[in-house]
Amino acid sequence: MSATEHFAAQVRASARAGADVAWLNQTREQALASFEQMGLPTTRNEHWKYTAIKPIEKKAFAAVVGHVGIDDIQPFLFEGLDADRMVFVNGAYHHGLSRIASEGVRIASLAAVLADDAATVEPYLGKIADPRASGFAALNTAGLVDGAFVHVERNQAAARPLLLLFVASGNDAFAQPRNLIVADEGGSVSVIEHYVTLGQGAHFTNAVTEISVAANAEVRHYKVQQESDKAFHIATLQADQARNGRLHSYQVSLGGAIARNDVNTRLNGEGAEAEMNGLYLVDGRQHMDFHTNIEHVVPHCISRENYRGVLDGRGRGVFNGKVHVYENAVKTDSDMSNKNLLLSSNAEIDTKPELEIYNDDVKCAHGATIGQLDEVHMFYLRSRGIDPVAARSLLVFAFANEVLQTLPLEAVRTTLEKTLIARLPKADHLDELVQ
Amino acid sequence: MSSTAQELDQLIGKEYKEGFVTDIEADTFEPGLNEDVIRRLSAIKKEPEWLLEWRLEAFRHWQTMVGPDWAKLDVPPIDYQALSYYSAPKSKKDGPKSLDEVDPKLLETYEKLGIPLEERAALAGIAVDAVFDSVSVATTFKDKLNDAGVIFCSFSEAVQEHPELVKQYLGTVVPQGDNFFAALNSAVFSDGSFIYIPKGTRCPMELSTYFRINAANTGQFERTLIVADEGSYVSYLEGCTAPRRDENQLHAAVVELVALDNAQIKYSTVQNWYPGDEEGRGGIYNFVTKRAECRGVSSKVSWTQVETGSAITWKYPSCVLKGDNSVGEFYSVALSTLKQQADTGTKMVHIGKNTSSTIISKGISAMRGSNAYRGLVKVAKGADNARNYTQCDSLLMGDRCAAHTFPYMEVANPTAQVEHEATTSKISDDQMFYCTSRGISEEDAVSMIVNGFCKEVIKELPMEFAVEAQKLLGVSLEGSVG
Numbered sequence: 001m002s003a004t005e006h007f008a009a010q011v012r013a014s015a016r017a018g019a020d021v022a023w024l025n026q027t028r029e030q031a032l033a034s035f036e037q038m039g040l041p042t043t044r045n046e047h048w049k050y051t052a053i054k055p056i057e058k059k060a061f062a063a064v065v066g067h068v069g070i071d072d073i074q075p076f077l078f079e080g081l082d083a084d085r086m087v088f089v090n091g092a093y094h095h096g097l098s099r100i101a102s103e104g105v106r107i108a109s110l111a112a113v114l115a116d117d118a119a120t121v122e123p124y125l126g127k128i129a130d131p132r133a134s135g136f137a138a139l140n141t142a143g144l145v146d147g148a149f150v151h152v153e154r155n156q157a158a159a160r161p162l163l164l165l166f167v168a169s170g171n172d173a174f175a176q177p178r179n180l181i182v183a184d185e186g187g188s189v190s191v192i193e194h195y196v197t198l199g200q201g202a203h204f205t206n207a208v209t210e211i212s213v214a215a216n217a218e219v220r221h222y223k224v225q226q227e228s229d230k231a232f233h234i235a236t237l238q239a240d241q242a243r244n245g246r247l248h249s250y251q252v253s254l255g256g257a258i259a260r261n262d263v264n265t266r267l268n269g270e271g272a273e274a275e276m277n278g279l280y281l282v283d284g285r286q287h288m289d290f291h292t293n294i295e296h297v298v299p300h301c302i303s304r305e306n307y308r309g310v311l312d313g314r315g316r317g318v319f320n321g322k323v324h325v326y327e328n329a330v331k332t333d334s335d336m337s338n339k340n341l342l343l344s345s346n347a348e349i350d351t352k353p354e355l356e357i358y359n360d361d362v363k364c365a366h367g368a369t370i371g372q373l374d375e376v377h378m379f380y381l382r383s384r385g386i387d388p389v390a391a392r393s394l395l396v397f398a399f400a401n402e403v404l405q406t407l408p409l410e411a412v413r414t415t416l417e418k419t420l421i422a423r424l425p426k427a428d429h430l431d432e433l434v435q
Numbered sequence: 436m437s438s439t440a441q442e443l444d445q446l447i448g449k450e451y452k453e454g455f456v457t458d459i460e461a462d463t464f465e466p467g468l469n470e471d472v473i474r475r476l477s478a479i480k481k482e483p484e485w486l487l488e489w490r491l492e493a494f495r496h497w498q499t500m501v502g503p504d505w506a507k508l509d510v511p512p513i514d515y516q517a518l519s520y521y522s523a524p525k526s527k528k529d530g531p532k533s534l535d536e537v538d539p540k541l542l543e544t545y546e547k548l549g550i551p552l553e554e555r556a557a558l559a560g561i562a563v564d565a566v567f568d569s570v571s572v573a574t575t576f577k578d579k580l581n582d583a584g585v586i587f588c589s590f591s592e593a594v595q596e597h598p599e600l601v602k603q604y605l606g607t608v609v610p611q612g613d614n615f616f617a618a619l620n621s622a623v624f625s626d627g628s629f630i631y632i633p634k635g636t637r638c639p640m641e642l643s644t645y646f647r648i649n650a651a652n653t654g655q656f657e658r659t660l661i662v663a664d665e666g667s668y669v670s671y672l673e674g675c676t677a678p679r680r681d682e683n684q685l686h687a688a689v690v691e692l693v694a695l696d697n698a699q700i701k702y703s704t705v706q707n708w709y710p711g712d713e714e715g716r717g718g719i720y721n722f723v724t725k726r727a728e729c730r731g732v733s734s735k736v737s738w739t740q741v742e743t744g745s746a747i748t749w750k751y752p753s754c755v756l757k758g759d760n761s762v763g764e765f766y767s768v769a770l771s772t773l774k775q776q777a778d779t780g781t782k783m784v785h786i787g788k789n790t791s792s793t794i795i796s797k798g799i800s801a802m803r804g805s806n807a808y809r810g811l812v813k814v815a816k817g818a819d820n821a822r823n824y825t826q827c828d829s830l831l832m833g834d835r836c837a838a839h840t841f842p843y844m845e846v847a848n849p850t851a852q853v854e855h856e857a858t859t860s861k862i863s864d865d866q867m868f869y870c871t872s873r874g875i876s877e878e879d880a881v882s883m884i885v886n887g888f889c890k891e892v893i894k895e896l897p898m899e900f901a902v903e904a905q906k907l908l909g910v911s912l913e914g915s916v917g
Contacts, residue, residue, distance in 0.1 A: 046505065327835070340846075345816070348847040353855065355840040356507075360800075360831035360861040370846045370853040 003057035004039040008032060010062055010174060011143030018145035019114035023122055031131040031141035040135040047134070050318040050350045051260055051289045056232045059172060061204040066090045066169030068198065073097060076165055076196045076226075081411035083192070085163040086148050090203075091175030093146050105158035105189060110178060111146040121149060124180055128210035129238035133262075136234045140176050140208040147178035147207075152187035152217075161190035161220075161409060166205065168196070168227065173203040180210050183217035183245075190220040192412060197228035197255070207235040213245035215269060220248045222412060226419075227255040229284055236262040243269030250407050251278035251307075252416055253288050254423075264293040267301040267329075278307040279403040281423065282315030282347065289318035296329040296362075305336040308403050310396055311347040322354040325362050332359070336366040341373065341399055373399075386433070393424035394433055464521040470494065473622055476521050480591050483598060493611035493621030500615045506778035507807040507839050508747055510720070513685060520623045520656070583639050585669075586631040590658050593629035600631055604662050608691035608728045608755070616687040616749075617724040624658035624689065632667035632698070641897050643672040657688035663698035665731065670701040672897060686745075688723045696731030696758065701739070703896050705904050708744035713802070715774035718746025725752035729761035729787075737764040738781065739895040741904040746775060751809065753782035756790035756818075763792040766892040770908065771804030771836070780810035780841075785821035785851070796827040797889050800836035807839040814851040821851040829859040830888050832881075882908075 001009075015028050040057060041048040066089045073087060084107055087097035093109035100107045113121055131141035148164050166177055181191055195205060205227065213219050219239070227233050233256040239247050253259050265274045280288045294303045309317045323334045340349045353366040373395045381391035400420055407413040421427050421434065464472060473494055477487040502513075580587050586597060593601050611621040632638055663669055686708070692700050702725075711718025721744075727736035738752040754763030765781040783792035798806040806829065814821045829838035840857050862884050870880035886893070886905060893901050 330834070342846060342849040342851065345849050347849065348845070350843070350845045352841065352843050353857070354842075355829075355838070355857065355859055357829070357831065357839065357859050358835075358837045360834055360836060362831070362859060362861070364859040366840070366855075366857050368842070368844060368853075368855040370844060370851060372849060372852075 004036060006060060007040075007139055008036055008142075011139060011176075014063060014143045014145050014176070019111065019118065021114060021118045024114065024118065024125070024144070027126040027131070028142050028144055031126070031138045031144075034132045035135055035138035035142050038132070038135045038138060047291060047320070050316075051258065051287065053232075053258060055258065056204060059202065059204070061172050061174035064090050064170045064173035066167070066173070066198075068094065068097065068167055068169055070097060072198055073165060073167060076167070076194060077163065078192070078194075078411045078415045080414070081161070081163065081409070083161045083163045085165060087165045087167065088146070088148075088175075088177055089167050089169060090173045091146060091166075091177050102159045102162075104152065104156040105162070106149070106151040106153075107162060108149050109146055110149045110180060113149045120151070121180055124182055124210060124212050128212060128240050129208050129236055133236065136206050137208055137236050140178060140206050140236075143176050144178050145176070147180070149179075150181045150189060150191055152183050152189045154184045155186040156184075157187065158189040161192060163192045163194060166193065166195045166207070167198060168201075168203040168205060168231065169198045171201040171203065173201075175203070175205050177205070177207045179207070181219060181221070182212045183214055183219050185214045186216045187214065188218040190222070190409065192222040192224065192409070195225045195227050195233060195255075197231055200228045200230060202228070202230035202232070202257070204232045205234070209235070209237045211237070211239035211247065213239060213241040213247050213272075215243040215245060217242075218246040218248075220250075220408065222250045222407065222409070223252070223261070224412070224416065225253045225255055225259055225261075227259075229255065229257060229286065231256050233259040235260070237264065239265040241265060241267050241269060241272040241274065244271040245269060246273045248275045249277070251276075251290070252404070253278070253280040253290070254419065256286060256288065258287045260289040260291075262291045262293070264295075266295040266297055267303070268297050270298050270300045272301045274301075274303040276303070276305040276307075277403050277406045279400055280307075280309045280317055281400065281420070282309065282311045282317045283313040283423070284315060285313070286315045287318075288315070291320045291322075293322045293324065294334065296323070296325045296332045296334065298326075299328065299330045299332070301329065301332060303334045306403065306406070307338045308400060309338075309340045309349060310343065310400055311340060311349050312343040314344070314346040316348045317350070319349070319351040319368075320354065321352075321366070322356065323364060323366070325357040325359055325364065327358040329359055330361040332362040332364065334362070334364045338368040339399075340368075340370045341396065342370055343372070343396070387426075390426040390429045390433065393426050393430050396424060397421060397430060397434065464519045466517050466519045468515055468518070468520055468623065472520055476623060476625075479521070480594070482594055485602065486594060489606070489611065490622050493618050494623075496612040497615070497618035497622055500612070500618055502615045503749075506749055506809070507805065507841075508749060508776050508778050510747055513720070515619070518685060521625060579639060583636055584633040585636065585638050586629065587642055588629055590624070590627040590629045590660065593660075597629070597631070600662065601629065601660070604660055604691070604693055606691075608693060608726050609689050609724050614724060616722040617689050620656045620658060620687045620689045620724070624656045627657040627659040627688070628661075629659070630661040630669060630671065632663045632669045634664045635666040636664075637667065638669040641670045641672055643674070655684075655686045655688070657686075659688070659690040661691070661700060661702070662693045663695065663700050663734075665696045665698060668699045670703070670897060672703045674705045674707075685720045686722065690723070690725040690752075692727035692736055694727065694729050694731060694734035694736050694761075697733045698731060699735045700727065701737045702727070702752075704740040704742070705896075706740065706742045706744050709746075710744050710773055710775045711746040713773050715746065718775070719744065721745035721748045721750060723750040725750065726755065727753065727763070728755045729758050729763065729790075731761070732758040732787075733760040734758050735762040735764075737766070737895070739766045739892065740768070741892070741896070741908070742767070742769045742777065742779065743908065745777075748775075748777040748779050750779045751781055753784070754792060755784045755786065756792065757786045759787040760789045761787055762790070765792075765794045765796070766895045767796045768799070768889045768892045768904070768908070769797070769806055770799045770801070771806040772801040774803045776805045778807040778809055780808045782811040783813070783823060784811075785814045785818040785823070788817070788819045789821075790818060791822040794823070794825040794827070795891050797892055798827070798829040798838055799832070799885065799888070800829065800838045801832040803833075803835045805837040805839075807841065809841040811843040811845070812853055812855075814846040814848050814853065816847045818848050819850045821848060821853075823851075823853045825855040827857045828888070829857075830885065831859065831861045
């Protein structure tokens with residue numbers, strides 16, 4: 001059986017278990033047809049040029065039922081974070097581990113919403129993220145069953161942030177979370193997606209998150225990917241932003257054997273603003289790929305993008321940032337930066353900051369650098385009696401921390417800073433220096 | 436600046452001043468491409484057996500290939516069987532020995548272009564190996580170059596007189612099957628220039644060739660090979676203008692440069708082929724493979740180009756930096772106006788240690804022009820201390836033009852320093868206001884700002900070309916700027 005046939009059979013089975021709604025069935029069937037036609041992407045596809053997903057095809061990933069207790073998830077809850085939380089185990093909502101108490105926001109599992117109130121999500125689900133964008137997006141849509149649904153109504157602000165914890169347990173588990181975040185006019189919400197693995201097993205996560213930002217609404221979306229070094233993680237984030245709508249996207253990628261993130265937004269209303277920041281730490285034999293796409297559809301929108309990568313070991317990083325300015329989108333103001341620190345002679349980085357502009361009245365800039373630690377900085381630290389390993393770690397920390405500093409939620413930021421320090425050599429020494 | 440868009444459009448729109456056809460008898464093959472055509476072509480040129488085999492090999496490979504479709508270009512399908520693959524001016528048969536014997540109509544063509552051969556040759560001190568369609572008709576300054584030991588001749592001549600050099604280097608930088616258009620060129624290349632600079636020689640003058648495409652429906656397949664032996668230096672200028680035609684014409688050239696130890700090659704291009712009209716009718720398809728190999732230590736290759744013509748440009752002059760301490764440079768101005776499309780850029784492949792490269796690319800899009808920069812900077816694993824600096828800026832004029840940037844950076848060495856910067860903007864209202872408030876007319880202001888935008892590139896051109904390039908930019912951008 002080919003990989004395409006295997007996955008098609010998997011999603012057919014899961015779709016049967018999902019809610020039976022006419023429009024949803026149609027969406028799934030169309031997506032399945034697209035998937036069967038496209039298959040999984042190959043390196044002959046320009047968007048997958050540097051990322052070969054062959055290892056995913058070799059394993060027979062399948063839905064697995066996991067048994068997870070509160071002690072198992074405790075380490076992943078971001079110490080000091082006061083948040084609602086939804087826990088998903090191998091892609092399925094786990095009611096017992098979840099805590100939902102906030103006012104001003106509707107938080108529910110997508111499966112539950114589809115069962116009782118499918119009409120609420122009909123205008124959004126599968127409409128924001130194009131299932132034909134890639135084989136993986138099609139696969140997720142074809143097997144669309146569960147995930148998180150977050151809805152803030154007009155002029156409401158969610159009292160607390162929402163933590164979505166996706167736990168993978170057991171080997172060869174195949175999970176396809178599907179999340180939908182809707183902020184009505186003037187609404188505001190913060191959502192953290194956290195992907196983790198219990199143990200060191202290999203598993204496959206194929207996630208899609210859709211975000212609708214209505215006029216004057218604000219969505220802050222965090223994604224922390226900390227799966228095991230054997231895990232395969234593919235995720236798509238697609239947002240639509242209306243007039244003066246603001247999206248802040250923070251991506252931190254630490255785990256996975258192959259981790260691919262597509263982060264896309266469309267600025268559909270004047271005055272919309274997008275901020276996209278990201279950090280990827282690549283080590284061992286990891287392969288991390290970020291593709292971002294910001295579409296300036298209408299005039300007077302602003303986008304800011306800042307991605308940084310640290311590449312060590314035999315790791316490989318890929319960054320492809322694209323800004324697309326449409327014909328009528330005058331007064332577009334866009335800025336993109338991608339900086340990479342290459343620390344090992346076996347590591348590799350492939351970066352491509354793209355601009356596609358169909359209009360003359362724009363201000364667009366992008367920059368990319370690939371380099372090493374500054375010798376002058378090293379000298380400065382060493383002349384003050386800091387040993388070379390710690391000095392190096394300190395400089396790497398400073399480089400990466402510039403992205404973490406932009407994260408507004410303190411609990412998330414401090415936890416990630418600690419995680420970052422712990423990964424670096426001479427961590428104990430470093431802890432003293434940073435405090 | 437009032438009603439900017441329309442006025443700019445008026446400034447930018449202009450008739451192609453160099454569109455005319457010289458009516459001379461030509462020896463032309465009937466349209467079609469097969470092995471027999473290649474055999475005939477090779478026989479006419481009295482080529483040795485190995486070269487014919489080389490062409491056939493390329494042709495067989497070409498038949499298995501498909502044209503590239505990844506570029507940001509809208510290329511109408513090309514019927515390769517409808518093209519004629521050889522055209523030589525009749526007068527060649529009598530073999531002009533000096534300028535006096537050259538067909539006066541040819542000379543007239545050059546006159547109209549403002550490049551009278553004698554004058555250019557005598558006053559500017561440049562040896563011009565003029566390629567009129569496919570056969571070289573006039574060569575000057577041979578003796579002076581001979582004294583220095585420099586070989587500068589047409590490619591066909593080189594095949595006859597220096598077969599060992601041609602055989603040694605042909606296809607070593609751009610192999611026959613490198614890409615679709617290079618393979619086609621390898622099969623049917625007509626003529627071009629061949630330059631060999633011997634060891635330790637500094638070429639005593641700037642070498643120059645003028646290409647023109649004349650007869651209708653003959654694709655031009657130039658093949659240029661420049662070899663700079665150890666410690667030598669050469670500066671080569673190439674200029675292109677073509678008469679006006681309504682049908683699209685294909686130009687698929689291959690340029691190979693080889694720089695050995697401590698050698699330097701400077702290759703400059705001013706390209707002003709017919710760009711077609713406002714509706715995109717006519718114009719040249721310029722599908723060119725240009726590549727340099729810095730084979731020796733401390734060798735250097737510098738590409739400078741000013742591209743204002745052609746309906747469609749697909750061209751990526753590249754440097755393979757094999758030798759330690761070798762240097763690659765790319766300076767480019769690409770202007771797309773009317774309905775022109777350009778997908779151009781460079782590749783810098785760092786293989787040797789301590790190699791460095793600089794890329795300065797300036798794209799200007801106006802009216803309905805589309806301009807894409809596509810570049811690759813690759814640092815191989817063993818290329819310690821590689822250094823690259825890339826700057827690619829786009830200037831936009833008019834709300835229907837397009838500018839794209841696709842810079843690929845692939846780095847596999849931790850000692851590499853690679854930087855890329857790009858900006859896209861239009862001529863700002865502030866800049867225009869500053870100029871006009873000082874009594875500078877809008878046309879002059881636009882011309883001044885554009886020239887300032889391109890200055891870093893223009894200054895890299897040899898003096899004669901810099902003047903011409905500035906003139907070209909001015910002429911291409913407006914109708915009346917003095």
